[in-house]
């Protein structure tokens with residue numbers, strides 16, 4: 383059987399992880415790549431053996447033999463490229479955040495429904511082995527009713543600069559860039575409850591602190607510290623229709639002693655931590671038990687999660703599995719992210735109509 387031809391649009395940092403995972407999948411052929419920056423696209427094509435190189439994604443999408451694409455571009459292009467790809471009959475794996483606004487998310491959702499193609503949102507943390515281990519314990523009832531969760535992604539220094547720091551192209555700062563992951567995985571493990579209200583704050587007080595020396599951090603392919611129009615810290619309290627609540631705090635920079643990632647869930651029968659380390663907490667015979675699962679990686683396993691995400695995407699495009707991160711979830715997460723920004727801007731709680 384001939385291999386499925388894959389195209390990757392955007393060949394910056396994260397595309398390498400997609401491409402590594404595609405290369406490891408025996409059913410696919412890395413066929414075409416595209417980047418506005420021609421040199422970068424060519425270098426990627428050479429590294430991964432793609433035979434077709436473009437600077438205009440429309441040309442890549444016009445190739446009828448392409449089965450599916452990964453979209454690894456700036457956030458402001460996720461909606462238009464997703465829609466164009468779906469319309470061209472391609473299955474789509476779009477990096478997070480799915481879009482910049484709820485309106486765009488609804489347009490993408492409508493296009494998925496109309497075209498019948500698979501769109502998987504790059505909520506890679508759902509695909510991490512530990513998230514799936516925890517999901518199984520939750521489905522088995524270990525935590526009971528989950529009524530509270532906490533999602534933190536705090537960098538003391540880590541504004542990636544370039545487009546990430548340009549609100550027009552990114553849609554926002556740490557909330558939409560790294561907060562999206564921990565919010566999403568908490569919400570997924572909570573059973574995807576409908577959001578009821580959001581009260582959020584965002585701060586733009588420390589700048590990008592590009593003056594700091596002797597401490598390295600993740601940078602955009604086109605790192606440039608001269609522009610910074612995004613928040614450096616945000617927090618929120620999210621309430622759900624089932625009465626559960628989620629507390630969030632995220633930063634690109636903060637006067638914190640160290641970086642911190644936390645994903646914690648609390649139910650009426652037990653609790654769990656996915657980050658910083660997988661742990662299960664419960665009570666047996668009037669004794670509080672902290673269970674430490676014996677697994678190879680106690681926290682997020684970047685390579686395994688991306689491989690699982692890409693393999694799952696390919697299976698979904700072939701109708702073997704449902705995607706774990708469908709467009710509908712992309713829409714709900716955009717409601718949460720945009721709700722936090724709106725609440726922060728207006729200084730008011732945002733209340734959603736009951737569905």
Ligand SMILES: NC(=O)c1ccc[n+]([C@@H]2O[C@H](COP(=O)([O-])OP(=O)(O)OC[C@H]3O[C@@H](n4cnc5c(N)ncnc54)[C@H](O)[C@@H]3O)[C@@H](O)[C@H]2O)c1
Pocket residue numbers: 391392393394395396397416417418419422437439453454455456457459477478479504506544545559601602603604
């Ligand atoms: N899932 C994760 O853990 C994770 C991690 C990092 C980044 N991301 C996401 O991946 C996306 C890319 O991030 P990155 O870190 O690779 O950024 P990057 O700046 O390293 O690369 C982005 C690339 O996209 C190209 N590009 C932009 N618009 C384009 C267009 N219209 N057509 C073709 N190419 C275009 C740029 O030239 C650049 O090479 C973002 O949406 C980001 O949020 C996800």
